[in-house]
Amino acid sequence: MGSVEQLLFNHNNTIVSVASAITAVVLLLTWHRRRSQQQQLQQQNASISGAQEKPKTFPKIEPHPEFDWQATPPVKFRPFKPKYHLSMSISRLNPSELVQMDSTYLSRLEFRRSVMAASSSAPHVLGVVEDPSMSAGAKLAVQELYTWIFKDYLPTRFPFIYKLIDKSSKDEKPTVPSQGGSGSSLYTLNQATNDLVPVTPPEDTKEALQILGAHVDQDFLFLLPAPDGDGYALYAFVTCCPNGFDSAEKLGKKLRDIHTPVPGYKEKLEKSMDRFFAKIEVGEYVQRVNWSFTTTDKLYTPGGNHLYEGEEVSDAEKDAIDISKVHLRCERQVLHRLPSSRAVVFSFKTYMYSLPELKAEGPSAAQEIADGIDGLKLGNVPDMHFYKRAVVWGDAVKAYLLS
Secondary structure, X not given: OOHHHHHHHHHHHHHHHHHHHHHHHXXXXXXXXXXXXXXXXXXXXXXXXXXXXXXXXXXXXXXXXOOOHHHOOOOOOOOOOOOOOOOOOOEEOOHHHOOOOOOOHHHHHHHHHHHHHOOOOHHHHEEEOOXXXXXXXXXXXXXXXXXXXXXXXXXXXXXXXXXXXXXXXXXXXXXXXXXXXXXXXXXXXXXXXXXXXXXXOXXXXXXXXXXXXXXXXXXEEXXXXXXXOOOEEEEEEXXXXXXXXXXXXXXXXXXXXXXOOOOOHHHHOHHHHHHHHHHXXXXXXXXXXXXXXXXXXXXXXXXXXXXXXXXXXXXXXXXXXXXXXXXXXXXXEEEEEOOOOOOEEEEEEEEEEEHHHHHOOOHHHHHHHHHHHHHOOOOOOOOHHHHOOHHHHHHHHHHHHHO
16 A cells, blocks of 8 residues: 555544544433433432322321310410520420410400401401412311311310210200301310311311311411412411501511511521421421510500601600500410421410519519510610510510519
8 A cells, every 4th residue: 555545544544533532422421411311300209209208197196184274374485585686596396285275265265256256357367368379279278277176186185175076976066156067077076165166177268267266276377389489478367466467468478578577587587487488397396486565465466566667756655655554475486387288387376474473573584574675676686676666665664673
């Protein structure tokens, strides 16, 4: 072979070799890409499978048969700190302790029923979104909690008050408090009020909320993902003890919009709250305690307990305080997720403590409260002192307790 032919032959072989190498690299990259895609798909399937395998039922409830509710005083919460820091401040809760019972049970139920029955307050106490894209989810969530509360939780936890019965087999039937039940004969007898509660929830969501609010001394708000998928929104509520907010005005709004008036919420809590609501699992129950003082002894206060930017307080307003009506107001707040509807339920029970009751606990306890009031200005959101109206009641409360 001549030198020219030899050169061409070697050149062609080189081209073939380079082409083969490139082809091999392309094939290798393609294989790696497909393998990576397959692995991602497998991980996604495993994740979905794992999510499906997570608990889809309510947790087991521990009976409390020896508990004497009539002899049990309300829990005393004193959540004061020298510096008030706005944070989630949550702690784990035993699911069996979702509902707390005490000697005020019957008087609280009487109050709750009167507030729900009054034409002036009812629209602000019971609410369900009307948007068709949200109302179906609200109904599922309310019915799910309703059924579990009356069929499982209450009769198991507090059998001395709540008893499951088959109404069709009972000769003498107590009065049924409201309509509903979809034809089922299974009822829960509230032995404290002598009422029968249908275990099957009524079709009307607001009626189901009314029955729930009439037999449990706790307020419930139901939150689900917003229709646009960005955060959680309020879909339904029964709130007989609002602390300076109107639930009806919050209906359909997202968490971040509900908390717009709260100083520091956007900077300190918004992102962490959105993440927590998205991640909380079925069976995970958490609680926190919120506190403030109010210049009224009323439980139903949809307004007047907060001050907002731009508002002013006069000396006359401070001087007009009736110290006999001032109360420490604490909310025991609980969060948990429902298994089927996947709604997050925010519930709270409100406790009120008079100033004489607080002062009777002694000088050291009084000083701790006074330090806590001053601490509202010393934490990560000093504006909380104004928001909680401490500029109105703070000096008067401290003077009374420390005198």
